[in-house]
Amino acid sequence: MNIGIIGCGNISDTYFNSQSIFNNIKITACADKIQELSEKKASQYNIQSFTVDDLFKNKDIDLVLNLTIPSAHKEIIIKSLENGKHCFSEKPLAINFKQGLEIQKISNEKKLIVGCAPDTFLGAAGQKARSLIENEDIGKIVLGTFNIMSHGMEDWHPNPDFFFKPGAGPVFDLGVYYLTQLINLNGSIRSVYATSGTASKERIIKSQPRYGQKISVETPTTLMGVLDFNNNSKIQFFCSWDVWTHNHSNMELYGMGGSMIMPDPNFFSGDIMLSKENSEWNKITNDEMLLGIPNKTENNGSK
Numbered sequence: 001m002n003i004g005i006i007g008c009g010n011i012s013d014t015y016f017n018s019q020s021i022f023n024n025i026k027i028t029a030c031a032d033k034i035q036e037l038s039e040k041k042a043s044q045y046n047i048q049s050f051t052v053d054d055l056f057k058n059k060d061i062d063l064v065l066n067l068t069i070p071s072a073h074k075e076i077i078i079k080s081l082e083n084g085k086h087c088f089s090e091k092p093l094a095i096n097f098k099q100g101l102e103i104q105k106i107s108n109e110k111k112l113i114v115g116c117a118p119d120t121f122l123g124a125a126g127q128k129a130r131s132l133i134e135n136e137d138i139g140k141i142v143l144g145t146f147n148i149m150s151h152g153m154e155d156w157h158p159n160p161d162f163f164f165k166p167g168a169g170p171v172f173d174l175g176v177y178y179l180t181q182l183i184n185l186n187g188s189i190r191s192v193y194a195t196s197g198t199a200s201k202e203r204i205i206k207s208q209p210r211y212g213q214k215i216s217v218e219t220p221t222t223l224m225g226v227l228d229f230n231n232n233s234k235i236q237f238f239c240s241w242d243v244w245t246h247n248h249s250n251m252e253l254y255g256m257g258g259s260m261i262m263p264d265p266n267f268f269s270g271d272i273m274l275s276k277e278n279s280e281w282n283k284i285t286n287d288e289m290l291l292g293i294p295n296k297t298e299n300n301g302s303k
């Protein structure tokens with residue numbers, strides 16, 4: 001398939017460079033609402049640059065790779081489908097459930113496929129954990145926790161505004177990796193109980209080139225609650241960009257026969273710690289598996 005990227009910002013290089021790692025990705029064109037960004041990437045990667053509208057109309061492109069900011073995701077996905085193209089989008093798919101259903105409806109009508117990040121649950125740690133759970137190594141899962149805590153994204157991302165607008169915040173931006181991993185390991189969620197808060201109504205950018213500029217915070221920066229799964233297990237979560245440091249693990253699952261600590265689901269792999277009943281923790285390394293090396297090292301995804 002010929003792929004056209006829309007959105008030539010911070011994450012786009014990761015996708016452009018993935019062409020040399022995988023043997024089935026062929027990016028032939030790109031576009032951005034800021035034309036010069038698109039032209040720069042096109043010349044860097046030796047592909048064609050189009051306006052966004054012309055990329056949609058181009059008959060040679062089979063699939064749009066949507067790397068725009070969350071508030072633009074739905075519009076770009078729907079326009080891709082209306083122009084007869086499949087679409088893979090960065091997360092989140094849409095900024096609310098209603099928008100997600102609209103996308104599903106058009107995708108079904110047009111018989112075109114929509115995919116969405118995150119795919120990190122397909123990495124070695126997620127796959128190994130799933131096989132351990134299916135083998136009942138820790139028995140039936142009954143409880144768990146996951147924690148995402150940092151002081152936000154304004155210290156590294158060059159344009160961090162979108163992180164603090166509807167469609168982002170710590171659950172839509174990072175929580176989706178944890179939720180996808182959990183649904184892979186523990187099935188579907190029946191209901192959610194949660195509360196939210198915002199410690200600062202304003203953030204000051206600490207990264208270049210916009211150092212010192214202010215961002216008005218328009219979505220909660222802390223969400224805490226409990227997920228009630230259809231298998232009756234309960235998992236507590238704490239997602240916040242209002243915490244400087246902490247000492248919680250990313251994700252812990254408690255079963256009838258033992259406990260498991262998962263590596264950060266934002267990355268493709270990492271070690272799993274497993275303890276049966278009262279025994280010592282046993283480290284399970286997944287380096288030898290396919291997608292077995294963590295793709296990032298920093299908890300906030302900056303490196």
Ligand SMILES: NC(=O)c1ccc[n+]([C@@H]2O[C@H](COP(=O)([O-])OP(=O)(O)OC[C@H]3O[C@@H](n4cnc5c(N)ncnc54)[C@H](O)[C@@H]3O)[C@@H](O)[C@H]2O)c1
Nearest residue numbers: 007008009010011032033034067068069070072090091159
């Ligand atoms: N940066 C990361 O490390 C990272 C990691 C994983 C996922 N993501 C996800 O990738 C997406 C993009 O993130 P980013 O960090 O590259 O953001 P970014 O702001 O650096 O880049 C987004 C680009 O999209 C363009 N854009 C915005 N609206 C558009 C529209 N309507 N039409 C055409 N172009 C438009 C912007 O001009 C910008 O160049 C987000 O959904 C984010 O959650 C980012």
